[in-house]
Amino acid sequence: MHILERIPQESARDFAFRVLKENIVSLELKPGTLISENEMAMELGVSRTPVREAIIDLSKVSIIETVPQRGSFVAYIDPKMVEESRFLRKVLDKAVIEVACDIASKEYIDALEENVHLQEFYLEKSDTEKIFTLDNLFHELIYSAAQKDIIYDMRSTMMLHFDRVRTLSVEAVKDLKIVNDHRSMLEAIKSHDKEAAVALVEKHLNRYSFDEDRIREEFPEYFK
Numbered sequence: 001m002h003i004l005e006r007i008p009q010e011s012a013r014d015f016a017f018r019v020l021k022e023n024i025v026s027l028e029l030k031p032g033t034l035i036s037e038n039e040m041a042m043e044l045g046v047s048r049t050p051v052r053e054a055i056i057d058l059s060k061v062s063i064i065e066t067v068p069q070r071g072s073f074v075a076y077i078d079p080k081m082v083e084e085s086r087f088l089r090k091v092l093d094k095a096v097i098e099v100a101c102d103i104a105s106k107e108y109i110d111a112l113e114e115n116v117h118l119q120e121f122y123l124e125k126s127d128t129e130k131i132f133t134l135d136n137l138f139h140e141l142i143y144s145a146a147q148k149d150i151i152y153d154m155r156s157t158m159m160l161h162f163d164r165v166r167t168l169s170v171e172a173v174k175d176l177k178i179v180n181d182h183r184s185m186l187e188a189i190k191s192h193d194k195e196a197a198v199a200l201v202e203k204h205l206n207r208y209s210f211d212e213d214r215i216r217e218e219f220p221e222y223f224k
């Protein structure tokens with residue numbers, strides 16, 4: 001398990017939650033993995049209580065399953081949960097990018113431009129891990145540009161089901177058209193073209209649904 005650096009003033013519960021969440025999305029903790037409260041508490045340097053609380057929080061969105069007398073396990077990928085989270089993201093991302101087209105400041109446009117430049121740089125290097133990280137930041141920046149940071153935080157936990165498939169999609173398909181999608185979205189925001197921006201979000205998120213068969217073929221053990 002990859003241990004992240006603890007943020008100043010971050011509570012032990014939030015720290016444990018963030019570490020678990022990031023490791024589940026990155027597949028460092030693979031579907032079916034048993035989560036040991038004792039081991040995780042020792043690795044993070046916290047007590048068992050915040051780890052247990054983080055597990056309970058993630059169980060509420062079915063990304064962790066607790067089996068009586070057996071323990072807590074990373075949930076297998078459930079296509080129904082993936083599709084519901086993808087649907088929610090599509091609805092929210094379309095609405096938010098429309099707002100960004102109207103109100104995005106130069107500060108955020110510049111930040112998005114820098115982000116896409118870095119994606120294009122790492123695309124040439126075939127560094128999928130860096131691109132995935134920048135992909136997440138790109139969408140977070142759009143929410144910030146639209147002044148919808150709270151909505152972004154609220155949606156993040158539900159997105160765990162979809163985000164795991166995004167990770168697998170990058171690994172299995174090796175087709176990083178998503179970088180071109182991001183460039184096109186940025187240009188639509190810069191030109192205040194809401195219709196084009198919404199169409200691009202639709203196209204962008206549909207890429208993952210089209211990849212499902214190939215992902216299932218390569219990683220069948222991750223699915224129910």
